[in-house]
Amino acid sequence: MIEPAIKSRPVYPGLKPDRCAKSNVVVVDKDGRDAFLEMAKTVDDGFLRKTTVLFVKGPPNGHDPAAPLEALGLVNLWVFPSLETLIARLDGLLSISRMGTRLYAAGNEPLISLVVKTALSHGVVHSSIMTEHRGSLRRRVQCVHCKGITENVTTNPAKCSHCGLMLLVRDHYSRRIGAFQGVCIDAEVPGEIPEIKAEFL
Amino acid sequence: MNTMFKDETFRDDFTFSNSPAAIKRFPFPFWEDKYRYSVNIEPHVAGPKGSIYEFPIDIDEHYVADMRDRALVLKEDPLRVQALPHMMLAQWDLLELLMTSMARDYPEHFTLERNGDEWHWINRPLKIENTFRFGNAATLPYEPMEYIMRQCQGDITLLDQRENNLWMDAGIATSQADWSLDFDVGMNFMEWHAPVPLAHQQGVFDRALKFLLALQLGKPVRRLNWTMTINPRLDTSPENYHKWGVDRVTVTPENVGDKVHLRVELQALWRLPRSNAIAFSIRAYLIKLNELVTDLDKARRLHRVLQTIPPELVGYKGITRYLDVTRDWLAKYDDGKPTPVGFLFQ
Ligand code: HEM
Numbered sequence: 001m002i003e004p005a006i007k008s009r010p011v012y013p014g015l016k017p018d019r020c021a022k023s024n025v026v027v028v029d030k031d032g033r034d035a036f037l038e039m040a041k042t043v044d045d046g047f048l049r050k051t052t053v054l055f056v057k058g059p060p061n062g063h064d065p066a067a068p069l070e071a072l073g074l075v076n077l078w079v080f081p082s083l084e085t086l087i088a089r090l091d092g093l094l095s096i097s098r099m100g101t102r103l104y105a106a107g108n109e110p111l112i113s114l115v116v117k118t119a120l121s122h123g124v125v126h127s128s129i130m131t132e133h134r135g136s137l138r139r140r141v142q143c144v145h146c147k148g149i150t151e152n153v154t155t156n157p158a159k160c161s162h163c164g165l166m167l168l169v170r171d172h173y174s175r176r177i178g179a180f181q182g183v184c185i186d187a188e189v190p191g192e193i194p195e196i197k198a199e200f201l
Numbered sequence: 202m203n204t205m206f207k208d209e210t211f212r213d214d215f216t217f218s219n220s221p222a223a224i225k226r227f228p229f230p231f232w233e234d235k236y237r238y239s240v241n242i243e244p245h246v247a248g249p250k251g252s253i254y255e256f257p258i259d260i261d262e263h264y265v266a267d268m269r270d271r272a273l274v275l276k277e278d279p280l281r282v283q284a285l286p287h288m289m290l291a292q293w294d295l296l297e298l299l300m301t302s303m304a305r306d307y308p309e310h311f312t313l314e315r316n317g318d319e320w321h322w323i324n325r326p327l328k329i330e331n332t333f334r335f336g337n338a339a340t341l342p343y344e345p346m347e348y349i350m351r352q353c354q355g356d357i358t359l360l361d362q363r364e365n366n367l368w369m370d371a372g373i374a375t376s377q378a379d380w381s382l383d384f385d386v387g388m389n390f391m392e393w394h395a396p397v398p399l400a401h402q403q404g405v406f407d408r409a410l411k412f413l414l415a416l417q418l419g420k421p422v423r424r425l426n427w428t429m430t431i432n433p434r435l436d437t438s439p440e441n442y443h444k445w446g447v448d449r450v451t452v453t454p455e456n457v458g459d460k461v462h463l464r465v466e467l468q469a470l471w472r473l474p475r476s477n478a479i480a481f482s483i484r485a486y487l488i489k490l491n492e493l494v495t496d497l498d499k500a501r502r503l504h505r506v507l508q509t510i511p512p513e514l515v516g517y518k519g520i521t522r523y524l525d526v527t528r529d530w531l532a533k534y535d536d537g538k539p540t541p542v543g544f545l546f547q
Contacts, residue, residue, distance in 0.1 A: 008395035176387035187446025
């Protein structure tokens with residue numbers, strides 16, 4: 001589990017079924033899928049019947065990563081090729097969701113970030129979302145200078161994919177933007193860039 | 202106070218300077234010869250005539266130049282003003298607070314006439330005049346917070362109070378000490394203070410938040426905060442850090458007195474009447490060390506404070522690269538004598 005280094009850095013306490021919810025929306029990637037499968041063992045069929053799962057399956061590797069989810073007999077299982085396509089569907093789904101819908105997100109941090117960010121824009125209170133981090137530590141990073149988001153950052157420092165500055169990736173995190181803050185690392189002495197380390201694999 | 206407004210700059214040729222009167226009233230923030238964090242909050246009550254505490258909102262000789270700098274920043278980066286939709290009422294509360302204070306305390310510069318919801322505002326130094334309907338944002342050229350903050354010194358944030366916390370849901374920041382409003386909007390008290398070292402562990406923020414949640418209407422409070430800045434630059438934002446960061450390596454023993462500035466923020470907090478939000482103003486005062494050392498007590502004390510500042514704070518405040526040269530330069534003013542107890546300004 002991710003330890004909070006500083007207080008803006010979110011923590012993800014883990015999925016726990018809310019048995020009172022009228023319906024459930026679950027967003028998972030391949031690693032997060034297992035967190036949901038574990039939770040699914042603790043609930044009854046009634047819970048699963050009112051559950052919609054949005055699954056980003058990732059690059060093919062011979063196995064069908066959706067198979068274990070299909071085996072649950074879910075009524076609504078939507079499989080997406082990418083996080084982006086999934087989030088677009090989530091956005092539409094939340095715009096027609098009723099009160100009493102409980103949202104779950106499990107997987108890597110960019111996935112959780114985007115689910116929370118999307119939910120916030122629909123007026124969902126962030127602390128009501130059940131979250132569990134699984135898999136890679138890679139980060140979404142916002143360049144404080146050009147405001148561009150660099151996806152899937154695994155190193156520190158990391159190059160901004162928009163303006164090209166080398167960024168120190170801080171632990172300071174904005175839920176509204178769904179990203180960590182990146183700040184030019186060689187602003188004081190241009191070119192003085194420390195060793196690039198793979199901190200977020 | 203009958204102020205003459207100076208024509209000066211906070212960028213490029215940096216012509217900013219303080220008059221002898223401004224040096225005298227500068228809010229030197231250290232009350233003892235060492236440094237420590239504390240919950241240094243006191244009632245924001247009227248101070249002596251001519252002091253920065255004389256009025257709730259201090260308008261000084263830098264007003265016009267300050268507002269010109271703000272306009273330049275906003276022109277380049279409109280994201281320095283942010284307001285979530287539910288903060289509109291708090292914006293009007295703020296406009297009322299500032300217009301009534303400014304017009305009451307500086308009648309030679311500002312006039313406010315109110316006829317029910319029809320308000321008429323005159324700002325003579327900036328040559329602005331508007332008639333508008335209080336509560337109707339369409340009758341002003343900007344949203345209320347931006348409108349009035351383009352005419353009032355200092356940055357501001359508006360804090361919504363809910364879930365036993367304060368949320369930075371609106372603000373304007375064009376002269377901030379290296380924090381990003383755009384990034385912090387929507388965060389709560391603990392989250393936006395997350396990067397601050399040491400204070401969390403010492404319980405400073407728990408105590409401060411508890412105190413602020415109980416802040417009452419009509420009983421504003423204030424505190425002083427400080428850092429150091431190279432050149433009299435108001436816009437030391439992270440957004441532009443890749444442009445001003447190089448300044449920090451330009452300090453030499455010869456230019457310390459001119460380059461290195463003490464930057465003190467007078468932070469005041471008001472409970473707002475309609476929205477129950479809190480307005481938090483951050484008014485930066487700059488003074489170059491050459492000006493500061495004209496008062497030996499302050500020079501001596503600053504030297505001693507800089508000896509005792511914890512390394513975490515040196516890093517956090519970004520003064521690592523020029524701390525030694527600054528301390529060495531100040532040493533010649535430290536004659537070993539005791540300094541008077543308490544604050545060194547009125
Ligand atoms: C509710 C209104 C307040 C707002 C909006 C606010 C905002 C901020 C921000 C944005 C920072 C910079 C954080 C960063 O590095 O990114 C900061 C720093 C800090 N704040 Fe506050 N603050 C507030 C109230 C207080 C209070 C009441 C205290 C009293 C203990 C306090 C103590 C501090 C300290 C000690 C720092 C570090 C400054 C330094 O050492 O240079 N703040 N604040």
